[in-house]
Amino acid sequence: MIRLVIADDHPIVRAGLIALFGLEPDLEVVAEAGTPDEAVACAERENPDVVLMDLQFGSHADTTGVEATRRIRALEAPPYVLVLTNYDTDADILGAVEAGASGYLLKDAPPHELTAAVRAAAAGESALAPVIASRLLDRMRAPRVSLSSREIEVLELVAAGRSNSEVADELFVSETTVKSHLAHIFSKLDVSSRTAAVSAARQKGILR
Amino acid sequence: MIRLVIADDHPIVRAGLIALFGLEPDLEVVAEAGTPDEAVACAERENPDVVLMDLQFGSHADTTGVEATRRIRALEAPPYVLVLTNYDTDADILGAVEAGASGYLLKDAPPHELTAAVRAAAAGESALAPVIASRLLDRMRAPRVSLSSREIEVLELVAAGRSNSEVADELFVSETTVKSHLAHIFSKLDVSSRTAAVSAARQKGILR
DNA sequence: GCCTCGATCGTCCTTTCGGACGATGCCGCG
DNA sequence: CGCGGCATCGTCCGAAAGGACGATCGAGGC
Numbered sequence: 001m002i003r004l005v006i007a008d009d010h011p012i013v014r015a016g017l018i019a020l021f022g023l024e025p026d027l028e029v030v031a032e033a034g035t036p037d038e039a040v041a042c043a044e045r046e047n048p049d050v051v052l053m054d055l056q057f058g059s060h061a062d063t064t065g066v067e068a069t070r071r072i073r074a075l076e077a078p079p080y081v082l083v084l085t086n087y088d089t090d091a092d093i094l095g096a097v098e099a100g101a102s103g104y105l106l107k108d109a110p111p112h113e114l115t116a117a118v119r120a121a122a123a124g125e126s127a128l129a130p131v132i133a134s135r136l137l138d139r140m141r142a143p144r145v146s147l148s149s150r151e152i153e154v155l156e157l158v159a160a161g162r163s164n165s166e167v168a169d170e171l172f173v174s175e176t177t178v179k180s181h182l183a184h185i186f187s188k189l190d191v192s193s194r195t196a197a198v199s200a201a202r203q204k205g206i207l208r
Numbered sequence: 209m210i211r212l213v214i215a216d217d218h219p220i221v222r223a224g225l226i227a228l229f230g231l232e233p234d235l236e237v238v239a240e241a242g243t244p245d246e247a248v249a250c251a252e253r254e255n256p257d258v259v260l261m262d263l264q265f266g267s268h269a270d271t272t273g274v275e276a277t278r279r280i281r282a283l284e285a286p287p288y289v290l291v292l293t294n295y296d297t298d299a300d301i302l303g304a305v306e307a308g309a310s311g312y313l314l315k316d317a318p319p320h321e322l323t324a325a326v327r328a329a330a331a332g333e334s335a336l337a338p339v340i341a342s343r344l345l346d347r348m349r350a351p352r353v354s355l356s357s358r359e360i361e362v363l364e365l366v367a368a369g370r371s372n373s374e375v376a377d378e379l380f381v382s383e384t385t386v387k388s389h390l391a392h393i394f395s396k397l398d399v400s401s402r403t404a405a406v407s408a409a410r411q412k413g414i415l416r
Numbered sequence: 417g418c419c420t421c422g423a424t425c426g427t428c429c430t431t432t433c434g435g436a437c438g439a440t441g442c443c444g445c446g
Numbered sequence: 447c448g449c450g451g452c453a454t455c456g457t458c459c460g461a462a463a464g465g466a467c468g469a470t471c472g473a474g475g476c
Binding site (some may be wrong): 417418419420421422423424425426427428429430431432433434435436437438439440441442443444445446 | 449451452453456458460461463465466467469470473474476
């Protein structure tokens, strides 16, 4: 019997997962969590075989799904974590894998893919949705760009429509510095204007 | 007994909804649909009391949830349509209401809100999630901006990072014209830069 | 200890943007 | 028929953005 913990902020999705797994004789949902913190607590208390973890936890997110994954994987004798989410942006996938997830599934996956992934995870194998697997390969081919946290901070303000001088004021640096950051961002993203940078960053999942 | 049709592309969500409504003695799910076209077909065939309709139907969307809503409401003796979606952008809400939806719910709503909304809809009342209701009021206060199709076309290219002259070339007009369109867009959106315009348009659901 | 990288600041110069005018033609609505 | 909205084009000008240098300082890795 594979013991499962489900972590998702949508009651509907939780009900759906429980219903699905209820049809499988070898799977048992032992707890459900609506927040990342609850998820960590459940994992610690129930000591399940697999945790199904959403990445997006509503706006009141104290902790993220990635952070919860990291903390669960840091427990002693940690359960395997399967990430189950709507989006498949590069940043999300990489982040989740780095945090120790052993699989990454999309919510629109057919149910049999889901149950198969759970069984694979419980057996210690990694399970990636086909879409995700091919995306990961793409990522390997075209090595990923990573912006520094400061650069992301600048880009977020630019994306909100701020001018260089406004960004400078908000970050308590000179306008020159902002322009310098932007120049680096442009070269990393291979673009040549602020608007194109915002667009590229969104496409790559650096910005939401 | 209230007869329901569920339309959502996520098998998990469908399972969750079926499980939830299975707990209610007066609600019965008579059919489920994974695409908008199926939803219309189900509504016609089963003649239910209420249709629960998602708005986002995966990338292979031949028809949209809004379009399906419109077509269902155009049937003779049409069922009430409750929109159930993840996002609450202004454009989506307005679009759904115009298409004839009698309610608009978010997927992270608590289950009791959901069942209450279904019963309200079946009784011919409109049910809006509190979040949505207040957002609609905001919309009334600040009358909504509408960009012309040409303006949207320009803004899309700008959002992709094109410069004024590049946009001009792509649309076979002069750069002056592009600047003129942008000036109108700025005034409608109450911003003063292209990047801010893109950001505002995204927030208002004009751009995706 | 050196080297790289990120963050910070500077100057000079060119290009691009955006604001402020004005003008024309078309179309739909009352 | 006039009026307003839309799309189109134009000029002039100041402000913002971006490119091309160079430079310092601290943290972290080999």
